[in-house]
Amino acid sequence: MARPAAALRGGSRARRCRAAGRRGGAGGAGALGLVSVQLAERAYPVLIGSGALQELPRRLREKAASSAAVVSDSNVAGEWGEAVVAGLTGVGIRSQLHVVRPGEQAKSLSELSGVLDFMELFGLDRWGVVVALGGGTVGDLAGFAAAVWQRGVRYVQVPTTLLAMVDASVGGKTGVNSKRSKNSIGAVWQPLAVFSDLTTLRTLPEAEYLAAFGEIVKYAVSLDRDLAETLRLQAPALRERDLTALESVVTRGIELKAQVVAADEREAGPREVLNYGHTVGHALEIASDFAIPHGRAVAVGLRAAARLGVECCGCPQSVVEVQDELLAAFGLPGDLPPVRESEVLAALPRDKKAREGRLRWVLPRELGKVQVGVSVPATAVERVVHEVLS
Numbered sequence: 001m002a003r004p005a006a007a008l009r010g011g012s013r014a015r016r017c018r019a020a021g022r023r024g025g026a027g028g029a030g031a032l033g034l035v036s037v038q039l040a041e042r043a044y045p046v047l048i049g050s051g052a053l054q055e056l057p058r059r060l061r062e063k064a065a066s067s068a069a070v071v072s073d074s075n076v077a078g079e080w081g082e083a084v085v086a087g088l089t090g091v092g093i094r095s096q097l098h099v100v101r102p103g104e105q106a107k108s109l110s111e112l113s114g115v116l117d118f119m120e121l122f123g124l125d126r127w128g129v130v131v132a133l134g135g136g137t138v139g140d141l142a143g144f145a146a147a148v149w150q151r152g153v154r155y156v157q158v159p160t161t162l163l164a165m166v167d168a169s170v171g172g173k174t175g176v177n178s179k180r181s182k183n184s185i186g187a188v189w190q191p192l193a194v195f196s197d198l199t200t201l202r203t204l205p206e207a208e209y210l211a212a213f214g215e216i217v218k219y220a221v222s223l224d225r226d227l228a229e230t231l232r233l234q235a236p237a238l239r240e241r242d243l244t245a246l247e248s249v250v251t252r253g254i255e256l257k258a259q260v261v262a263a264d265e266r267e268a269g270p271r272e273v274l275n276y277g278h279t280v281g282h283a284l285e286i287a288s289d290f291a292i293p294h295g296r297a298v299a300v301g302l303r304a305a306a307r308l309g310v311e312c313c314g315c316p317q318s319v320v321e322v323q324d325e326l327l328a329a330f331g332l333p334g335d336l337p338p339v340r341e342s343e344v345l346a347a348l349p350r351d352k353k354a355r356e357g358r359l360r361w362v363l364p365r366e367l368g369k370v371q372v373g374v375s376v377p378a379t380a381v382e383r384v385v386h387e388v389l390s
């Protein structure tokens with residue numbers, strides 16, 4: 001059984017969350033790790049480890065997939081696309097690859113339209129499966145296309161970035177960006193399974209790899225102080241992409257996400273904890289026209305939120321220090337392209353978690369524990385945003 005998250009112990013959320021994630025040997029998956037996302041009839045497995053990708057064709061055959069529409073971006077397709085299509089074709093599943101632009105530009109209505117056109121021309125029927133092969137952007141785009149094509153077809157997530165493995169591939173949030181805000185057009189649509197193959201990280205550029213630690217530190221500081229200690233001790237091994245260290249951190253991240261998602265699939269309450277660091281993070285992404293990668297923007301957002309936690313939630317200053325050190329151990333936030341402070345502040349109210357224009361901040365109270373729905377005076381926000389961007 002999954003270890004309960006430190007911050008989730010006790011209380012009703014703890015009991016629901018404790019039952020949510022399960023880890024053990026994956027049937028037929030050799031030494032792969034398995035976390036089960038417990039969502040009743042929508043429950044699904046997350047396979048983790050080197051070789052998870054090899055499981056994909058067999059598992060899709062078991063699910064009687066008639067065909068597979070593989071969606072990837074131009075960077076990932078070049079490295080892994082052919083192997084995935086060949087594996088699926090090899091077990092008799094008619095498959096074709098569709099390539100989108102890399103990065104946040106993939107999450108647009110025009111790319112969505114291209115993916116839907118592809119599905120139609122390919123003849124993806126309701127027994128077909130969409131394979132989202134790539135980072136969080138491809139997962140969000142292809143997952144949303146699956147949610148709306150034929151009013152919903154099945155899809156699997158094959159995350160190829162560390163960020164998508166620990167976070168974006170699990171939980172069923174899919175979507176694209178509108179002209180002015182992130183993730184504002186979307187659906188909650190759970191995948192059939194997630195295949196997190198750590199060997200795909202071999203080809204991931206260093207900056208993208210390190211950016212993922214923005215989300216991983218988020219989990220540690222908001223939910224699991226033991227994970228914070230693991231990150232501190234294992235930082236050198238993780239920076240070297242040591243597979244043993246990586247597998248344990250990826251598995252823990254997925255367990256935490258699975259617990260939160262199982263407790264609150266549609267973000268009616270507890271799932272809000274996952275937005276820790278994302279209020280300023282999303283605003284920064286928008287203000288930089290997405291020049292700052294998501295994980296790096298979240299790292300800045302974490303720095304802002306921790307400082308606001310000290311001001312507004314009685315959080316000890318030591319949390320700011322521990323978090324700053326953890327982020328720095330992974331080169332975060334690092335040098336950022338110039339961004340206008342006023343544009344970051346202007347982008348804040350467009351965060352989709354705002355209720356009637358009032359932002360609901362997620363702020364730390366202590367290491368491993370956050371408070372959701374906090375109101376913060378505008379002057380404090382301005383001061384802290386200035387501090388973290390200076």
Ligand SMILES: NC(=O)c1ccc[n+]([C@@H]2O[C@H](COP(=O)([O-])OP(=O)(O)OC[C@H]3O[C@@H](n4cnc5c(N)ncnc54)[C@H](O)[C@@H]3O)[C@@H](O)[C@H]2O)c1
Pocket residue numbers: 073074075076079102103104107134135136137138140160161162163164167168169170171172173174183200201202203204205208293294295
């Ligand atoms: N749905 C969710 O719950 C959720 C959660 C967190 C983040 N997200 C979203 O995820 C997105 C960020 O995802 P990301 O950080 O994975 O970025 P990404 O998908 O843009 O990938 C980063 C870059 O790495 C390249 N790449 C990916 N895998 C590679 C590989 N194995 N080898 C070589 N190059 C590779 C991509 O082409 C891209 O250029 C954001 O849009 C964010 O909003 C979604």
